[in-house]
Amino acid sequence: MQSIEFPQPKADKEAHSERMRLRAFLENEVRAGSFDPLMSSWTTFDRDFSRKLGAAGFIGVSLPCEFGGGGKSFSVRHAIMEELLAAGAPVGAHWMAERQSAMQIVHYGSASAKNELLPRIIAGTCYFGIGVSEPNAGSDLAAARTSARKVDGGWLLNGSKIWTTNGNKTDYLLVLARTSAKAEQRHEGFTQFIVDMQSPGVEVRPIYDLNNDAEFAEEVFINCFVPDDYVLGEIDKGWGVVLSELVFERSGPDRLLTSFQLLQALETRLSLSGNGHDAESEIGRMIAHLATLRRMSMGVSSLIEAKQPASLQAALVKDLGAVFEREVPELARDLVSVSLARGATIDSFTNAVTQGIMRAPSWSIRGGAREILRGMIARELGLR
Numbered sequence: 310m311q312s313i314e315f316p317q318p319k320a321d322k323e324a325h326s327e328r329m330r331l332r333a334f335l336e337n338e339v340r341a342g343s344f345d346p347l348m349s350s351w352t353t354f355d356r357d358f359s360r361k362l363g364a365a366g367f368i369g370v371s372l373p374c375e376f377g378g379g380g381k382s383f384s385v386r387h388a389i390m391e392e393l394l395a396a397g398a399p400v401g402a403h404w405m406a407e408r409q410s411a412m413q414i415v416h417y418g419s420a421s422a423k424n425e426l427l428p429r430i431i432a433g434t435c436y437f438g439i440g441v442s443e444p445n446a447g448s449d450l451a452a453a454r455t456s457a458r459k460v461d462g463g464w465l466l467n468g469s470k471i472w473t474t475n476g477n478k479t480d481y482l483l484v485l486a487r488t489s490a491k492a493e494q495r496h497e498g499f500t501q502f503i504v505d506m507q508s509p510g511v512e513v514r515p516i517y518d519l520n521n522d523a524e525f526a527e528e529v530f531i532n533c534f535v536p537d538d539y540v541l542g543e544i545d546k547g548w549g550v551v552l553s554e555l556v557f558e559r560s561g562p563d564r565l566l567t568s569f570q571l572l573q574a575l576e577t578r579l580s581l582s583g584n585g586h587d588a589e590s591e592i593g594r595m596i597a598h599l600a601t602l603r604r605m606s607m608g609v610s611s612l613i614e615a616k617q618p619a620s621l622q623a624a625l626v627k628d629l630g631a632v633f634e635r636e637v638p639e640l641a642r643d644l645v646s647v648s649l650a651r652g653a654t655i656d657s658f659t660n661a662v663t664q665g666i667m668r669a670p671s672w673s674i675r676g677g678a679r680e681i682l683r684g685m686i687a688r689e690l691g692l693r
Contacts, residue, residue: 313690327381327385328388346570352404353399376427376431394562401474405438406481410437411431413501417542422538440482440528442470442471452495464535465532466534468529472516484502485501485547500546510533568638602633605622624689628686635669642662
């Protein structure tokens with residue numbers, strides 16, 4: 310069976326310096342009332358806050374300087390992402406664009422797309438969504454049926470995508486579409502496109518959750534025109550393009566820190582309530598689990614920077630991270646039940662637990678359902 314390597318991250322003084330600069334920035338923003346720490350940090354859409362981060366130089370730190378980026382290491386980028394999530398900052402507006410779309414444009418985009426879109430992403434004024442899952446395909450991306458037909462000057466897009474985070478608020482969507490119906494293998498014949506969500510032929514349908522929030526959306530494309538300059542990579546070679554994108558989507562600290570605010574509150578509540586040794590042991594186990602996952606996530610970042618394959622490692626981070634993020638609200642719920650049985654009143658912590666429980670189901674499926682991920686991991690390890 311193949312072994313799985315996660316490189317040891319190297320100490321980075323610049324990453325530490327930028328982490329401290331951002332931490333001070335966030336503390337000032339909290340004092341100023343710009344935001345309250347949130348569990349839904351990376352899905353909470355706040356254009357003004359994203360613009361502030363862009364103006365302060367905290368977006369696109371690893372993107373090329375020629376487009377306004379910082380040209381810094383991936384270690385710096387990873388440190389900034391961690392601090393934003395740990396602080397519960399509302400970064401959902403620019404998150405997808407900075408996390409993965411900008412990287413796709415750098416590596417596969419036309420010169421026109423780079424010059425038009427990258428400076429706006431770095432400024433925190435241009436927002437992206439990821440259009441891969443479909444109503445009848447889910448996480449099985451090779452079953453996607455959205456198609457694109459070549460016309461003069463571009464492509465006509467027809468089909469639909471679903472479960473797009475903030476899909477009803479984004480400016481652009483990266484869409485995986487079939488461009489060849491004669492492919493011998495089901496993974497062949499796809500191309501990825503940048504779709505302007507204001508284009509004629511685009512309909513967006515918000516999907517409301519138990520909180521009555523529309524964190525997800527469905528998009529329908531009816532003869533939507535996409536110019537040639539908005540093609541990513543080679544025609545019919547989109548499978549490799551989208552897999553490189555999924556490495557960014559599945560391996561970052563957002564797969565571990567969604568429930569970090571709740572874990573912190575849980576630790577504080579435990580220290581005040583004296584729930585006993587068993588509860589302390591459970592908290593210790595969760596913190597140790599988080600430390601291990603963080604080390605793995607940083608290892609994937611090192612692989613990406615070294616331009617080494619990281620799909621297997623990223624899938625493992627996503628799969629194990631989903632387990633961890635589901636366990637935190639479950640443990641918190643048990644503690645709340647004990648506290649309420651002892652006569653405690655419903656407070657902000659109890660409300661946070663409630664929010665976590667209602668949001669947790671979506672945490673496990675975004676970025677790919679576990680069944681699909683585990684199948685991919687098994688194939689990579691030669692187990693199937």
